[in-house]
Amino acid sequence: MSVFSKERYGFLARSEILGLLALAALIVVVVPLSLDIFRLNLVGKYLTYAFVAIGLVLCWGFGGILSLGQGIFFGLGGYCMAMFLKLEASSVENTKIQSTPGIPDFMDWNQLTSLPWFWQPFKSLPLTLIAVVAVPAVFAFVIGTAMFKRRVGGVYFAIITQAVAAILTILIIGQQGFTGGINGITDLRTLLGWDIRTDHAKYVLYFVNAALLMGVLVLGYFVRASKLGRILVAMRDKEDRVRFSGYSVASFKTFVFCLAAALAAVGGAMFTLQVGFMSPSFVGIVPSIEMVIYTAVGGRLSLIGAVYGTLLVNAAKTALSESFPQLWLLGLGGLFIAVVLAFPNGLAGIWGAWIAPWFARLTKSGSHGSAVANGSPAE
Amino acid sequence: MSTDPTNPHRPDLLRRRLLMGMAAAPFMGLAARSAFAQAPATAAVNTTGLAVTDTEVTVGILHSVTGTMAISETGSVQAEKLAIEQINAMGGVLGRKIKIIQEDGASDWPNFAEKAKKLLVNDKCASVFGCWTSASRKAVLPVFEQYNGMLYYPTFYEGLEQSKNVIYTGQEATQQIIAGLDWVNKTKGAKTFYLLGSDYIWPRTSNKIARKHIEGHLAGGKVVGEEYFPLGHTQFNSVINKIKLVKPDVIYAIIVGGSNVAFYKQLKAAGIDLSKQTLLTISVTEDEIDGIGGENIAGAFACMKYFQSLDNPNNKAFVEAFHKMWGDKTVIGDVTQAAYLGPWLWKYTVEKAGSFDIDKVAAASPGVEFKGAPEGYVRIHENHHLWSKTRVGKARADGQYDVIYETADLVEPDPFPKGYQ
Numbered sequence: 001m002s003v004f005s006k007e008r009y010g011f012l013a014r015s016e017i018l019g020l021l022a023l024a025a026l027i028v029v030v031v032p033l034s035l036d037i038f039r040l041n042l043v044g045k046y047l048t049y050a051f052v053a054i055g056l057v058l059c060w061g062f063g064g065i066l067s068l069g070q071g072i073f074f075g076l077g078g079y080c081m082a083m084f085l086k087l088e089a090s091s092v093e094n095t096k097i098q099s100t101p102g103i104p105d106f107m108d109w110n111q112l113t114s115l116p117w118f119w120q121p122f123k124s125l126p127l128t129l130i131a132v133v134a135v136p137a138v139f140a141f142v143i144g145t146a147m148f149k150r151r152v153g154g155v156y157f158a159i160i161t162q163a164v165a166a167i168l169t170i171l172i173i174g175q176q177g178f179t180g181g182i183n184g185i186t187d188l189r190t191l192l193g194w195d196i197r198t199d200h201a202k203y204v205l206y207f208v209n210a211a212l213l214m215g216v217l218v219l220g221y222f223v224r225a226s227k228l229g230r231i232l233v234a235m236r237d238k239e240d241r242v243r244f245s246g247y248s249v250a251s252f253k254t255f256v257f258c259l260a261a262a263l264a265a266v267g268g269a270m271f272t273l274q275v276g277f278m279s280p281s282f283v284g285i286v287p288s289i290e291m292v293i294y295t296a297v298g299g300r301l302s303l304i305g306a307v308y309g310t311l312l313v314n315a316a317k318t319a320l321s322e323s324f325p326q327l328w329l330l331g332l333g334g335l336f337i338a339v340v341l342a343f344p345n346g347l348a349g350i351w352g353a354w355i356a357p358w359f360a361r362l363t364k365s366g367s368h369g370s371a372v373a374n375g376s377p378a379e
Numbered sequence: 380m381s382t383d384p385t386n387p388h389r390p391d392l393l394r395r396r397l398l399m400g401m402a403a404a405p406f407m408g409l410a411a412r413s414a415f416a417q418a419p420a421t422a423a424v425n426t427t428g429l430a431v432t433d434t435e436v437t438v439g440i441l442h443s444v445t446g447t448m449a450i451s452e453t454g455s456v457q458a459e460k461l462a463i464e465q466i467n468a469m470g471g472v473l474g475r476k477i478k479i480i481q482e483d484g485a486s487d488w489p490n491f492a493e494k495a496k497k498l499l500v501n502d503k504c505a506s507v508f509g510c511w512t513s514a515s516r517k518a519v520l521p522v523f524e525q526y527n528g529m530l531y532y533p534t535f536y537e538g539l540e541q542s543k544n545v546i547y548t549g550q551e552a553t554q555q556i557i558a559g560l561d562w563v564n565k566t567k568g569a570k571t572f573y574l575l576g577s578d579y580i581w582p583r584t585s586n587k588i589a590r591k592h593i594e595g596h597l598a599g600g601k602v603v604g605e606e607y608f609p610l611g612h613t614q615f616n617s618v619i620n621k622i623k624l625v626k627p628d629v630i631y632a633i634i635v636g637g638s639n640v641a642f643y644k645q646l647k648a649a650g651i652d653l654s655k656q657t658l659l660t661i662s663v664t665e666d667e668i669d670g671i672g673g674e675n676i677a678g679a680f681a682c683m684k685y686f687q688s689l690d691n692p693n694n695k696a697f698v699e700a701f702h703k704m705w706g707d708k709t710v711i712g713d714v715t716q717a718a719y720l721g722p723w724l725w726k727y728t729v730e731k732a733g734s735f736d737i738d739k740v741a742a743a744s745p746g747v748e749f750k751g752a753p754e755g756y757v758r759i760h761e762n763h764h765l766w767s768k769t770r771v772g773k774a775r776a777d778g779q780y781d782v783i784y785e786t787a788d789l790v791e792p793d794p795f796p797k798g799y800q
Contacts, residue, residue, distance in 0.1 A: 036501075038501055097795070106580075109537075109584065173579065173609070173610075176580060181579055181580055182514045182610075184517070186517045186521060187517075197525050276492075277518060279514065281489065282489070321482070321490075325482060329485075
């Protein structure tokens with residue numbers, strides 16, 4: 001670390017610490033103070049997508065592995081949480097009009113008379129919290145091992161993740177007695193008796209979500225600054241050289257893919273808590289690609305840019321759809337095309353190329369702290 | 380389900396106001412009644428802070444105008460706007476003009492929930508007309524219950540639901556299914572049925588009810604096949620071959636959306652002539668025939684509560700007004716008509732309750748009738764569904780149906796049918 005000693009505090013550069021503080025101030029202070037609870041809850045929902053976007057920066061931006069199936073993991077995490085909440089909402093007392101009280105309503109509609117075995121662990125919160133991270137991570141491990149050991153990469157990997165997303169959606173929709181089908185798992189009410197639908201609960205969940213997000217960001221910076229992070233970038237730029245240097249490329253790829261999956265799953269679980277339901281429409285191809293767009297707009301090489309990208313895209317989506325119900329998709333599409341054409345490195349690119357130098361000139365300090373510190377990928 | 384404790388002072392206040400009104404009535408006579416009909420004070424008709432002013436009341440329209448469902452939901456939006464325009468031309472509701480805030484559900488269920496919340500929490504809409512698919516309704520239902528809103532839902536659907544905060548203006552499954560099966564059994568002597576459906580809750584629940592009725596209530600009734608296809612499925616050759624092999628008396632089809640186009644074209648290409656093979660569907664309205672092509676489905680029977688060709692004065696006026704507002708080429712299907720009922724039923728309910736308050740509107744809903752409904756007379760049941768007639772139509776090559784049967788009486792809605800679950 002001696003090379004960076006003046007500018008670095010642990011694994012963070014000074015500009016990165018400032019960036020984190022600014023973001024924290026924005027989402028913990030400015031946003032809650034300036035928005036009413038309805039809008040704040042929306043921002044909370046957007047921020048759950050930011051977990052996915054951060055995972056994608058690690059996996060795609062640094063590791064060069066483009067996954068078009070992050071919705072799988074977001075969905076799995078969300079479903080795990082939703083199963084727990086649904087079981088709690090389906091107490092015998094709440095469901096006494098059903099032919100089998102005590103099981104979720106959609107199971108009753110589909111003539112199930114007892115709880116399926118794989119729902120049993122979700123009666124316990126600790127097991128659920130483990131499952132939220134473990135189920136998607138194990139699933140990612142299986143996909144990752146199967147693909148990377150066979151040296152499947154690039155577009156082929158992207159296509160396969162997309163296929164898996166489609167398969168999982170069809171599976172969830174088809175097995176509606178076990179999963180709630182296309183309706184998803186709806187009408188979630190309490191977490192250990194605590195009503196998650198009240199305004200107070202929404203505030204609490206927003207701050208929990210914000211704190212988790214900041215934690216995940218710091219984790220992301222840690223990974224990037226570590227030896228692992230440098231191997232990731234090396235793999236992205238010259239995979240063969242890394243392999244010939246004796247590193248197990250497949251293991252590193254699998255690891256970062258699992259990490260991104262676990263982060264997406266945490267986002268999914270927080271999403272379920274804040275929005276109050278989960279449905280297969282978060283698992284499929286379209287949401288998965290949207291999540292990649294958040295990362296692209298934010299800048300795929302910038303962890304913090306991913307958060308801003310997610311916020312910007314979702315805010316634009318909400319605002320445009322409220323003002324122009326018939327035309328908003330065109331406006332949104334135009335925005336994406338404009339960003340990708342004009343600023344291939346997204347918001348972080350705009351910051352690095354225009355705003356940061358302007359600040360530097362203003363303060364007459366050195367020209368450190370480019371947000372695109374890792375340079376462009378060699379692809 | 381939501382338990383909003385009512386303000387303890389409110390019943391007293393209301394009673395006092397009513398007493399005052401009753402005491403004053405004999406003195407003021409007709410003048411008082413007409414003044415009341417013009418515009419009662421906002422404070423009296425809106426005690427819970429809805430978006431009601433002295434001259435205006437705000438309602439929401441929440442359908443998909445983009446995405447895969449837009450093709451189906453556009454008709455509902457048009458019908459609701461027509462009804463609201465007509466109500467405004469008549470002087471509005473309790474002397475207030477209706478103002479519309481429209482949001483796009485974008486064929487995306489979570490988005491429906493977000494927009495529903497916006498309409499209730501931000502815009503304080505006194506009522507919302509919207510949703511189409513069951514999934515979108517399931518997504519917004521907790522929102523309407525939590526924030527105590529009122530939703531008028533137009534689509535025929537699977538039942539198994541009932542909420543204080545929803546009025547279901549389409550038919551629930553038993554209303555649509557049982558009369559049609561009885562009819563086909565009686566007039567065609569049909570005994571064997573092949574059930575088909577798209578793979579989601581409505582077709583599955585409907586076929587479940589159909590199977591129970593066929594096997595339990597029709598003499599010699601038998602289900603000889605039951606199959607489901609993912610939404611958007613376009614390859615029906617293998618099931619069509621099976622149907623040719625089994626030769627059921629009736630093909631009972633609940634295929635939705637774009638899949639219909641492929642299904643009926645492939646049926647025809649496979650040589651199944653719908654004038655000889657009876658096919659009964661509950662999912663193809665005039666809107667769908669637009670895409671399927673009348674020549675591909677001519678001869679099929681559909682069972683629902685409304686057809687554009689229905690011959691009565693209400694419907695003639697409705698079709699004419701609809702065409703005037705939205706163009707002569709637009710077709711009007713069952714759901715479009717049901718969507719048209721929403722604003723009218725809400726208006727009559729508000730006037731019956733004498734208040735825009737959601738709790739009072741919900742409580743006043745049972746028994747509200749709409750004599751001017753294009754489908755004929757309808758009335759709201761205690762369970763918030765509608766009493767309505769069920770009809771069978773035979774598809775013509777020009778995309779319309781000939782109405783060939785209707786139930787003698789209104790069919791009672793029964794969202795939780797005993798013995799059918």
